Amino acid sequence: MAASRPAKVTAAAPAAAAVPLLSIVGLSAWYGELRAIWDVSLDIHAGDVLAIIGANGAGKSTLLKSITGLMNRGAAAHTRGRVELGGRRLDALDTGQIVDAGVTLVPEGRRLFARMSVEDNLLAGAFLPRVRPLAQRRLAEMYRLFPKLAERRLQVVSQMSGGEQQMVAIARALMSQPRLVLFDELSLGLAPAVVDDIYRKVAEIHAQGTTCVIVEQDMKRALAVANRVCVMLEGAIVLEGTPATLSEAQITAAYFGTER
């Protein structure tokens, strides 16, 4: 990777003084010796829908994994930098503690527990002691949000369509009552009609007060739902702003790393 990183361009004025929900300062991440993220700093405010866009290998997924502690794997992967949720340091915690604190991830490729039923997958999401007493209530709420899952609650998830599986993955993550949900490659591999459906659900989840970060390759989709956008290139955030203030040409240039 290049030694010097592209400088970040911030198109919008920094958000008004409010304390961010999640604050990332100087975050870097490595897979073994390979550095995948370079000094990323980013604030996410309560109520945001932040879209992170960028090409394959730009570091989007690694950023989400770093936030949720999945990059703390000794020699195999590690991070450096600060991540705070409402002032509380997350970067020293393990994944379970981070999820308990209120940040969760809907992983790329859904990664459901393939041999389990819909309901068992959702209940697995209610494993934390804080959530267990609420499990049945959360389950009912998830079935209200995704009525299709209620019909199929006993079906083994590996027999379901991609869209249905994505719904299970989202519902499973929501079981823990997160304040911030990170969606990794939300629309990847899904038919356009299904993606519309999934994005409607995300809008509903957001309307219920959950802050959302969406990693997405489909730029138009992301811009349609987000109130903030950042573009990643080669492991760094190269452009940040709001869909209203950034032109499509600007975003495209940042996405491909071409001259403006």
Added chain:
Amino acid sequence: MNEDLYWIGIDIANGLLSGTMLGGYYAVISIGLALNFGVMRQVNLAHGDWLIVAAYLAVAFLGIANVSPFWTLAGVIPVMYGVGWLIQRVLLARVSVQAAERRGMAPSIGLMSPLLVTFGMSIVIGQGLLALFDANAQAIRNDLSYAAVRLGEDLSVSTLRLVFFVIAVAMLIAVQTFLNTTHAGRAIRAAADDPEVAALMGMHPARVHAVASGISLATAGVAGVMIGMSRSFQPFDGPTFLLVAFGVVILGGLGSMTGALVGGVILGITQVLSGTYFGPSAQLVGGYILILLVLAVKPQGLFSK
């Protein structure tokens, strides 16, 4: 002629019956191994030796208190659970795939090294038992060994085997219910499927594996007491039972409790019928031929999806 037919029928009925009973016993011997592999992708080569440890443990308990051998389960099960938890936490967790990754080693090392570690464990256990006890065969005396339940004029079943079969079914149901309906059980299945995502659910795969390993050895505890009650045993008998357990797991498929029972029953029936028709020495051979056939035709096991 009619009498011949009658006796053939009786032979087969007896074979099916005692084979089924034997199958329950085999299933209990194998659950631990199936659970270990199904959950942690870990082949525990010391599984058979842990069964023998449990049998010796029962002998030791009976040395302290002169009670019915079934009461020893109250001591053997918790002790074996603790041992299982401990060896996973302090020993096997250090050589797992995740541990290898943490140290910057290839994951394949994490797959191979538990094999070596449990192989070594098997040797240590055998030698340890020899040092603690002696090479003389031991047995757990009990009143049921020679009792039988008569089901017909020429049809009967060993009371002990019948009791074992009932215990086996109860145990399999209990383990399956635990795995299906409790938070801990779901965590065990989730961590088996995808440890990274399990962590995202707030589960700690290392702790979950320790619980699974504890349960695995607790079931081995029950199996060990059964072994001790039904035959004599010596310090180095473990590998024989490991082979039986492998056979059952191959037949029934991994990670399924129903598979363990059905695999056990099929192996039991095959062994008993081979013994009936081709003499006692054919008993083991018959079982192994069946296992070879299944490996050749359906290597994923008869019941795995």
